[in-house]
Amino acid sequence: MAPPGSECLTLKGVIKTAAIKESFNYKLWRYDGAPGELIPLLQSAQEHFGYIPRRAITYISGVTTIPESDIYGVITFYSQFRLQPMGKFVVRACAGTACHVSGAKSIIDTIEDELGVEIGDTSPDGLFTLLTVACIGCCSLAPVVMINDDTHGRLTPASMRKILKEYRRKGKEIAEGAVGAS
Numbered sequence: 677m678a679p680p681g682s683e684c685l686t687l688k689g690v691i692k693t694a695a696i697k698e699s700f701n702y703k704l705w706r707y708d709g710a711p712g713e714l715i716p717l718l719q720s721a722q723e724h725f726g727y728i729p730r731r732a733i734t735y736i737s738g739v740t741t742i743p744e745s746d747i748y749g750v751i752t753f754y755s756q757f758r759l760q761p762m763g764k765f766v767v768r769a770c771a772g773t774a775c776h777v778s779g780a781k782s783i784i785d786t787i788e789d790e791l792g793v794e795i796g797d798t799s800p801d802g803l804f805t806l807l808t809v810a811c812i813g814c815c816s817l818a819p820v821v822m823i824n825d826d827t828h829g830r831l832t833p834a835s836m837r838k839i840l841k842e843y844r845r846k847g848k849e850i851a852e853g854a855v856g857a858s
């Protein structure tokens with residue numbers, strides 16, 4: 677049975693991956709307006725897109741009849757939800773105890789300054805997203821930052837800037853290669 681109100685809406689272009697679509701539909705089908713049921717719906721959308729795009733909010737609102745403004749309210753309340761896509765490079769700066777006492781704050785300040793972002797944001801060029809984590813698990817290298825799957829340790833503000841510049845250069849090369857190949 678289709679969820680109430682969904683007949684005028686289409687999943688096409690909204691939820692593409694079969695498994696996610698199935699899970700999303702299942703949650704919509706079970707939706708009965710109980711408090712807290714919106715969260716799993718939003719998690720499904722974010723799982724698929726990496727963030728929650730405007731069109732997913734419109735779709736969820738249409739099916740559940742929850743006003744879009746209320747959905748935005750929930751999204752902005754919980755830090756797990758993102759309204760922006762993730763950058764090509766996800767920078768996870770460790771703010772755990774070992775890193776904190778080894779100067780994590782100055783490293784995070786340096787990243788924010790170099791990229792022109794705050795924690796949780798994606799840079800305007802779409803290359804970097806800055807997040808913080810509690811511990812990356814290599815405290816002996818503190819302060820530590822992970823960029824995608826690569827770990828960078830014993831950082832100083834100067835070495836952090838150098839590393840970010842290198843990633844920016846790589847990101848531009850990839851973008852130019854993609855344009856040249858198209």
Ligand code: FES
Nearest residue numbers: 770772775812815
């Ligand atoms: S506290 Fe930073 S890696 Fe453990």
